[in-house]
Amino acid sequence: MVQAHVTQCSACAGRAHFELRQHANRFASTSGRCREALCAPSRHQDRRLLHGRHRGMPALRAVAETLVQEALPSASAAAPPRAPTDFEYDAVIVGSGIGGLTTATQMAAKGAKVVVLEKYVIPGGSAGHYHREGYTFDVGSSMMFGMGQEGTTNLITRALAAVGKRLDTVPDPTQIHYHLPASSAHPQGLDVKVWRKYNDFVDELSERFPHERKGIEKFYGECWAVFNSLNSLELKSLEEPRYLLGEFAKHPIACLTLASYLPSNTGDVARKYIKDPELLSFIDIECYCWSTVLAEHTPMINAGMVFCDRHYGGINYPRGGVGRIAELLVEGLQERGSYIEYKANVKDIIVKGQGKEQKATGVRLADGRVFCGKAVISNATRWDTFEKLMAQEEMPASEALFRKRYKKSPSFLSIHIGVRAEALPAGTQCHHIIVEDWARMEEPFGTLFVSIPTLLDPSLSPDGTHIVHVFSPDWIDNWKTLSVAEYERKKEEIADSLVKRVEAYLPGLAEATVFREVGTPRTHRRFLSRDDGSYGPIPSRRPLGMLGMPFNRTSVQGLYCVGDSTFPGQGVNAVVFSGFGCAHRVLCDQGKQAVIPVLDQGYNALLAAVRDRS
Ligand SMILES: NC(=O)c1ccc[n+]([C@@H]2O[C@H](COP(=O)([O-])OP(=O)(O)OC[C@H]3O[C@@H](n4cnc5c(N)ncnc54)[C@H](O)[C@@H]3O)[C@@H](O)[C@H]2O)c1
Numbered sequence: 281m282v283q284a285h286v287t288q289c290s291a292c293a294g295r296a297h298f299e300l301r302q303h304a305n306r307f308a309s310t311s312g313r314c315r316e317a318l319c320a321p322s323r324h325q326d327r328r329l330l331h332g333r334h335r336g337m338p339a340l341r342a343v344a345e346t347l348v349q350e351a352l353p354s355a356s357a358a359a360p361p362r363a364p365t366d367f368e369y370d371a372v373i374v375g376s377g378i379g380g381l382t383t384a385t386q387m388a389a390k391g392a393k394v395v396v397l398e399k400y401v402i403p404g405g406s407a408g409h410y411h412r413e414g415y416t417f418d419v420g421s422s423m424m425f426g427m428g429q430e431g432t433t434n435l436i437t438r439a440l441a442a443v444g445k446r447l448d449t450v451p452d453p454t455q456i457h458y459h460l461p462a463s464s465a466h467p468q469g470l471d472v473k474v475w476r477k478y479n480d481f482v483d484e485l486s487e488r489f490p491h492e493r494k495g496i497e498k499f500y501g502e503c504w505a506v507f508n509s510l511n512s513l514e515l516k517s518l519e520e521p522r523y524l525l526g527e528f529a530k531h532p533i534a535c536l537t538l539a540s541y542l543p544s545n546t547g548d549v550a551r552k553y554i555k556d557p558e559l560l561s562f563i564d565i566e567c568y569c570w571s572t573v574l575a576e577h578t579p580m581i582n583a584g585m586v587f588c589d590r591h592y593g594g595i596n597y598p599r600g601g602v603g604r605i606a607e608l609l610v611e612g613l614q615e616r617g618s619y620i621e622y623k624a625n626v627k628d629i630i631v632k633g634q635g636k637e638q639k640a641t642g643v644r645l646a647d648g649r650v651f652c653g654k655a656v657i658s659n660a661t662r663w664d665t666f667e668k669l670m671a672q673e674e675m676p677a678s679e680a681l682f683r684k685r686y687k688k689s690p691s692f693l694s695i696h697i698g699v700r701a702e703a704l705p706a707g708t709q710c711h712h713i714i715v716e717d718w719a720r721m722e723e724p725f726g727t728l729f730v731s732i733p734t735l736l737d738p739s740l741s742p743d744g745t746h747i748v749h750v751f752s753p754d755w756i757d758n759w760k761t762l763s764v765a766e767y768e769r770k771k772e773e774i775a776d777s778l779v780k781r782v783e784a785y786l787p788g789l790a791e792a793t794v795f796r797e798v799g800t801p802r803t804h805r806r807f808l809s810r811d812d813g814s815y816g817p818i819p820s821r822r823p824l825g826m827l828g829m830p831f832n833r834t835s836v837q838g839l840y841c842v843g844d845s846t847f848p849g850q851g852v853n854a855v856v857f858s859g860f861g862c863a864h865r866v867l868c869d870q871g872k873q874a875v876i877p878v879l880d881q882g883y884n885a886l887l888a889a890v891r892d893r894s
């Protein structure tokens with residue numbers, strides 16, 4: 281029995297998060313598996329025992345087999361053939377997050393042969409989804425930007441189209457329903473909905489702050505100036521001067537506008553127009569809920585993107601779940617003759633040479649296989665890439681500088697809940713932010729995020745039920761040095777307390793719960809292989825807008841980074857942009873796309889000098 285479990289649980293066994301003996305003991309004692317959300321054949325079996333909600337439990341082996349089938353997505357159900365190791369790929373890509381998959385598909389669409397090596401059993405990383413007892417749970421949140429049909433900033437739509445895919449989406453009438461602290465002006469609490477129609481949102485916010493209508497219009501107006509500029513450009517690598525010159529020639533005003541905003545932060549722009557401290561706190565939560573920092577640390581270009589795309593292309597839910605984006609990208613990749621391999625745990629990036637001559641030539645897996653590539657592209661975080669996948673002495677000086685400028689963002693505590701439908705009052709919106717005390721907003725559990733994706737796509741849960749996903753920023757330090765029993769108890773206690781707070785808006789949520797599983801920063805670290813479970817870099821001090829964020833090239837030749845550790849940072853559409861940029865730069869470096877050599881060398885020498893400046 282233990283053997284059966286270990287085989288089925290190879291995703292986590294691969295991560296070595298339990299001693300085999302410990303694993304076996306727990307399997308024997310609870311007849312369950314690792315008690316973690318995201319572990320494919322995971323804990324609802326424990327839940328069956330803990331809550332006695334499922335009677336007549338069949339033989340354990342049969343349950344285990346069912347769970348494995350339930351948890352695995354269709355994309356990986358038919359295991360793809362192993363990727364060959366006997367030739368040199370155009371790129372070896374570490375990780376199938378949306379950043380890695382965008383790079384892979386952009387390159388494959390241009391005829392390159394790439395292999396994506398994914399440690400887990402499903403694609404998509406933090407934007408994947410998994411199945412349990414008839415529920416399809418999004419790993420991260422369910423709010424997708426970049427899925428509109430027009431302009432150039434509909435990056436997810438474009439990434440799919442590049443490999444001949446299209447995803448049906450459901451428009452969300454609001455981006456967020458905010459439930460914010462009470463004040464003398466708003467004794468019942470500040471309640472604001474960000475409507476899909478821009479004017480409806482501005483009217484609602486101005487009703488709450490009538491004396492600030494002009495300021496509101498001017499602040500969000502400036503965000504539109506940024507967005508309209510972005511939305512007129514073809515979005516590719518900012519490390520490639522031929523492309524940049526072409527865009528400057530076609531859209532000089534848009535490029536100059538963006539160049540002027542590169543060093544600026546949202547808080548400074550907001551303070552130019554808005555004086556009311558409560559409204560400034562509102563702008564802070566508008567930023568914090570996606571950048572995990574306040575407005576004064578949030579780059580204005582990113583704010584322009586987020587605050588306007590929600591009204592332009594709108595927030596659109598991918599029918600079938602967020603993980604469909606990754607699954608379709610994988611299909612497109614394989615149809616173009618490139619490869620993805622799951623349970624492929626990259627242990628080392630192979631680097632030859634010393635100092636400026638360092639060159640990445642491939643990767644080695646935990647099982648000893650070596651994949652050689654003209655380029656190695658890491659979708660792991662920078663901390664994982666340079667501290668775990670490469671020897672410490674190989675870390676370039678520019679990475680030390682990055683570590684001074686940026687620190688890891690918090691991770692999340694995440695509660696995936698299945699509830700009876702009657703728990704949701706009529707008119708409930710899909711996404712909610714709850715803050716009871718502005719002073720505690722940035723503390724662990726100070727801000728609650730709630731997504732109810734089944735309001736948009738009922739097919740994600742069994743008839744008569746909904747999914748309520750409650751999550752809140754939290755740090756791994758809160759979960760260190762706990763025994764297994766303490767860890768389990770703490771998870772349930774904190775989950776109960778967060779659910780209680782959500783009940784202020786969804787009364788009866790706990791009572792209507794029929795399924796629940798809790799993930800912690802440790803879960804994110806384990807299953808997404810993100811150092812400390814972090815969701816990406818945040819500035820450690822006041823940043824110069826986006827100027828400090830690294831692009832895709834690194835100071836090691838042939839080694840590139842993609843994903844939220846690179847410009848423009850966190851967010852699914854942000855990492856798609858980083859994937860477009862990365863693929864473009866790699867294809868140029870491999871002579872598959874045209875460059876102007878002298879210009880390219882000069883410009884990149886300049887960027888490298890800035891990047892390596894200590
Ligand atoms: N808008 C939303 O609602 C939402 C939801 C989820 C995620 N996100 C965003 O997505 C961003 C992350 O995307 P991303 O593309 O940068 O990365 P990611 O973390 O999603 O994906 C990285 C992938 O690399 C794999 N990996 C890491 N190390 C590996 C190794 N050594 N060997 C093999 N595989 C390895 C991981 O298993 C994971 O699948 C986050 O910043 C977050 O903001 C947003």
Ligand SMILES: CC(C)=CCC/C(C)=C/C=C/C(C)=C/C=C/C(C)=C/C=C/C=C(C)/C=C/C=C(C)/C=C/C=C(\C)CCC=C(C)C
Binds near residue numbers: 513538848852857
């Ligand atoms: C010379 C040089 C260098 C330059 C020149 C000038 C120019 C041309 C410039 C340009 C620039 C550009 C292009 C830029 C770009 C940018 C971009 C694309 C950006 C993007 C961004 C995005 C983002 C940030 C996004 C984000 C999102 C997110 C994060 C989300 C999240 C969400 C969540 C968490 C959810 C919430 C929930 C609830 C409420 C429940």
